[in-house]
Amino acid sequence: MSGFRLADGGRIDRRTKRTFSFDGKASWGYAGDSLASALLAQGQMLFGRSFKYHRPRGILGAGVEEPNALVTVDRGPGRVTPNLRAPSVALHDGLAATSQNRFPSLRFDMVALNDQFGAFFPAGFYNKTFMWPRAAWEKVYEPIIRRLAGLGDSPTTRDPDHYDATYAHCETLVVGAGPAGIAAALEAAANGGRVFLLDEQDEIGGGALSDPAQWAWLAEASAKLAAMDNVTVLSRTTAIGHYHQNFVVAAERLTDHLPVDAAHGPREKLWRIRAGEVVLAMGAIERPLVFEGNDVPGVMLASAARTFALRYGVAVGRKLVVMAVHDSGWRDALALHAAGVPITAIVDLRRDIAPELAEAARDARIACYPGYAVTKVSGRLAVDGVSIALAGVGKGLKLDCDAVLMAGGWTPTVHLWSHAKGSLRWDENWGAFLPDKTHEDLRCVGACAGAWDFGSGLSVGLLPAPKPLHESKAFVDFQNDVKARDIGLAVQEGFRSIEHIKRYTTNGMATDQGKTSNLNGLQIASGVLSRPVTEIGLTTFRPPYTPQSFGAMLGHHKEALFQPLRKTVIDDWADIQGAVYENVAQWRRARYFPQGSEDMDAAVARECRAVRSAVGVFDASTLGKIEVVGPDAAEFLNRMYTNPWKSLEPGRCRYGLLLGEHGFIIDDGVSARLAPDRFHLTTTTGGAARVLGMMEDYLQTEWSDLNVWLTSTTEQWSVIAVQGPKARRVIAPLVEGIDLSPEAFPHMAVREGQICGVETRLFRVSFTGELGFEVNVPAEHGRMVWDAIWAEGQKHGVTPYGTETMHVLRAEKGFIIVGQDTDGTVTPDDAGLGWAVGKKKPDFVGKRSLARPDIVAPGRKQLVGLLTEDPQMVLEEGAQIVADPNQAVPMTMIGHVTSSYHSATLGRSIAMALVAGGRDRMGDTLHIPMPGKTISAKVVAPMFYDPEGSRLNG
Amino acid sequence: MLLIHCPYCEEARPEVEFVYGGEAHIARPIDPSAFSDAEWEKLLYIRSNPRGRHHERWRHTHGCGRFFNAVRDTVTDVFETTYKAGEARK
Structure with a gap:
């Protein structure tokens, strides 16, 4: 217990108390406190346990860079957020926070024994410790590591909050509302343009909040900004990433700072802001120093102690020692002293201290140790003293203290600058990279631009020490528990690139993304390698700047708004009938229509029998449809598809096969010629947009001389498939103006006329092998016509069927489904569709590729049928096929099952498969190894039912 | 998100309205059958993949629907220019 509330000072409201709990224990603070400042004021030094070693950890920083004091805040069921940084959690009444990663309690942690066996987690421990035996990974290593390591617990219940999202545009966007950012915003606003000023903290001011001398100016500037109509100031808003052309994404936290019962509306709001000019005023983050015991609770950044004292009125200890390599540590010590925080000593590695600083310290009766370094920190749960030595190795002495302040220099916050691909240069004076x-139209101002007079210092992270590096417990990355010696080990093991060293040691890979560790890690690697920092490089900054909620990323795009669900006009009818749906592309399609207690197999068997014996109706409206119109329409299709189209007479249909220029099947569909200059194309349900895009591409960029228009008509037509021997009888009473007789209206023909008094394009086509019609009517009449067909069908035992039955019926006929029986590497010949390729055509898309050596080589996978020896055994789609089931593992796989069903019509299972040299294996028995068994199947032609096609005539 | 200037709409619009269309100025030959296997392979699969200036196709799919060409720097993603299909390489 060493921290305490100063008698006065700070921006807190001492008249308004706030009560909260930490680890279940009631506590209190003032309005304006952060969770960290309130707890420090109560004497709390221990905030958490570290990631790997479960070492006790306290507060390091006063801002978003905090790596140690991670807490979980519980705002009720589903509203539990882990890994929040205590200095960034605003205090409110009823705040319930708990520490993380301790077992069973913060003060007594059993896993901390790990720390005694530190060799258990050297650099690269994941890579080398747990390589074998492989089986032990799942059962032994992973559960142990999961118990030991980790940061907080993921929420397990659904987040009940709502998250808002918006776009904004402005002439000037300023990120960071410290003095430099505010000045930039005021300057830009004076020009009259729209200005956005963002700041991640609860109030604007940045560094000025920790400097009472600037408060009067800050109040005046804030009022001025608030009074300007063209300025939008957003606090509690983190600019998380800069994307191309000054597109900045920012997350605004709307309710987390309020008591739970006062929190209304969206929890967060994601801003997508496009700005003419972006000004980055993100400040700089102080660097810790790397020495033995620099992670004992009570060792923190000097700037943090200053912020706690001057902004929050909290002293972090009663006897403070400052360990500095930089003038800013002296300035902070003097400011703390002036605020009533007892500083007992300033230790500085430099022998020469600026005279005015040394003099001021002497006047303040602060003991000074120039040329010294801290070599050890004593205390486990809190600091109780430090050892210092001349140049780290000379004669030493002990200093009594309860907190150690580190002043290692400053790292400009160039994250967003780097997101924007802005280059960096090494600055010796800063010992850091500057923009x-x-x-982009982007500039940095203030500390992040290096434009801040904060004195000078050494760019040294690692302090000289009596112990060799490999024996020291000096931490570089506090959150990921990476020690200086881990970086040394990585270099010793051969890693040279900082990107590799980072991944091997995990330095900078925790949730703080190395805000306090990257530069120190780089300097240590540079030292061990004896190469300048600039040759070692810097790891890449990536968004988000700080961890963000998934909710903010998702915004409104959840549940029904996650992605659009397309429904046909017949969808409501299917719903009433109790259809079970499946999603196909973005369409919702009826998969089957169970009756009573039927499962899918029973329903599909019944639907299949109904189509084969009487008649079924199927909603095929989702089929992609393209209207191709113009004098060159036939020429265009002739070039696009493998089939000949010029010879197709109006009133006739043709199965079209579409290849990519690489020769592989990418779509298929039956299309009709309605007139010499008009075609009605159909595509697969999922391929509609892709096919139209491809056709537009050729039409616009290769054959712009062709006079053709393409129009997507997918949603203009409802398509009702009426299939089965009684199909003609069902539609006959409803159709006008079309002679339905087989002679006048043969298979693969199209007629225009009327059905139920509305226009129809009536196709006589069959994807089932039965007599069939596809009734196309304008979508606004689709439901009416469907109802009429349904009513008429009652006389003939009509049965609605879904996509699953459609799949079984087409597989019985060996019709392929593109994307299921093909996979982007299947040619027409592979699929047994060589007949659909126009042999006399001089050219079409993909033709040249069909003559490439690999395409004509023997042994390609070809589509075949499979009949299992056990007729009731249904193969698994995707299962691998081998020729010899007794060969050694790994076996040579010669193909896989693409479609497999139980066929009620045949009373047995059927399957289609792609098998190497498949057509030469007719009659052979192949084998499908499955867990616990091997299934044998005979290779047959992929046509299981009515190979003569006699049923097409009813 | 990129802002892309559509040379047909004559407006800069957000990237989500566009679809990338691969390298530009690779014309489909009038008679592909005259190409040797090696030449055809090159035409089909081999792309320049430069570091720096890249001529590429975009389509204003959720706008005017037109294909056009662009010169984009592959290092910075900055669009140097966009121009209509059929115009000479810039």
């Missing part, structure tokens, strides 16, 4: 060049 250099960018192609």
Whole structure:
């Protein structure tokens, strides 16, 4: 217990108390406190346990860079957020926070024994410790690591909150509302343009919030900004990424700072802002120093102690020692002293200290140790002293203290600058990378631009120490528990690139993304490699700047709004009938229509029998449809499809096969010629947009001389498939103006006329092998015509069927489904569709590729049928096929099952498969190894029912 | 998100309205059968993949629907220019 509330000072409201709990224990603070400042004021030094070693950890920083004090905040069921940084959690009444990663309690952690066996987790421990035996990974290693390591617990219930999202446009966007950002915003606003000023903290001011001398100016500037109509100031808003052309994404936290019962409306709001100019005023983050015991609770950044004292009125200890390599540590020490925080000593690795600083410290009766370094911190749950030594190795002495402040220099926050692909240059004076060049209308101001007078210092992260590096417990990345010696080990094991060292040691890979560790890690690697920092490079900054909720990313795009669900006009009818649906592309399609207690197999068997013996109706409206019109329509299709189209007479249909230029099947469908200059194309349900895009591409860019228009008509037509021996009898009473007799209206013909008094394009086509019609009517009449067909069908035992039955019926006939029986590597010949390729055509899309050596080579996978030896055994789609089931593992796989069903019509299972050299294996028995058994099947032609096609005539 | 200037609409519009169409100025030959296997392979699959200036096709799919060409720097993603299909390489 060493921190305490100062008698006065700070921006907190001492008249308004706030009560909260930490680890279930009631506590209190003031309005304006953060969770961290309130707990420090109560003497709390221990905030969490570390990731790997479960070492006790306290507060390091006062902002978003905090790596240690991660807490879980519980705002009720489904509203539990892990890994929040205590300094960034605003205090409110009823706040319930718990520490993380401790077992069973924060003060007593059993897993901390790990720390005694530190060799258990050296750099690259995942890579080398748990390589074998493989089986042990799942059962032994992973459960242990999961118990030991990790940061917080993921929420397990659904998030009940709503998240808002919006777009904004402005002339100037300023990120960061410290003095530099506010000045930039005021300057831009004076020009009259729209200005956005974003800041991640609860109030604007940035560094000025920790400097009472600037408060009067800050109040005045805030009021000025608030009064300007063209300025939007967003606090609690983190700019998380800069994307192309000054597109900045920012997350605004709307309710987490309020008591639960006062939180109304969306929890967060994601801003997508396009700005003419972006000004980055993101400040700089102080660097810790790397020395033995630098992670003991009570060792923190000097700037953090200053913020806690001057902004929150909290002293972090009663006897503070400052360990500095930089002037800013002296300035902070003097400011703390002035605020009533007892500083007992300043230790500085530098022998020469600026005279005015040394003098001021002397006047403040602060003991100074120039040329010294801290070599050890004593205390486990809290600091109780430090050892210092001249140059880290000389004669030492001990200092009594309860907190150690580190001043290791400053790292400009160049994250968003780097997102924008702005280049960086190494600056010796800063010992850090500063912004250099960018192609965006983007600039940095203030500390993140290096434009801040904060004195000078050494760019040294690792302090000299009496112990060799490999024996020290000096931490670089506090959140991921990476020590300086881990980086040394990585280099010793041969890693040279900082990107590799980072991944091997995990330095900078925790939720803070190395805000306090990257530069120190880089400098240590540079030292061990004896190469300048600039040759080692810097790891890449990636969005988001700080961890964000999935909710904010998702915004409104959840549940019904996650993605559009397309429904046909007959969908409601299917719903009333109790259809079970499946999603096909973005369409919702009826899969089957169970009656009573039927399962899918029973329903599909009944639907199949009905189509084969009487008549079935099927909603085929989702089929892609393209109207191709113009004097060159036939020429165009002739070039696109493999089939000949010029010879197709009006009133006739043709099965069209579409290849990519690479020669592989990409779509198919039956299309009709309605007039010399007009075609009605159909495509697969999922391929409609892709096919139209491809055709537009050829038409616009290769054959712009052709006079053809393409129009998507998918949603203009409802398509009702009436299939089965009684199909003609069902539609006959409803159709006018079309002679339905087989002579006048043969298979693969199309007629225009009327049905139920509305226009129809009536196709006589069959995807079932039965007599069939596809009734196309304008979508607005689809439901009416469907109802009429349904009513008329009652006389003939009509049965509605879904996509599953459609699949079985077509498989019985060996009709392929593109994307199921093909996979983008299947040619027409592979699929047994060589007949659909116009032999006399000089050219079509994909033709040249059909003559490529690999395409004509023997042994390609070909589509065949499979009949299992056990007729009731239904193969699994995707199952691999082998020729010899007794060969050694790994076996040579010669193909896979593409379609497999139980056929009620045949009373047995059927399957289609792609098998190497399949057509030469007719009659052979192949084998399908499955867990616990091997299934044998005979290779047959992929045509299981009515090969003569006699049933097409009813 | 990129802003892309459609040379037909004569407006800069957000990237989500567009679809990328691969390298530009690779014309489909009048008579592919005259190509050797090696030449055809090159035409089908081999792309320049430069670091820097890249001529590429885009389609304003959720706009005017037209294909056009663009010069984009593959390092910075900056569009140097966009121009209508059929115009000479820039």
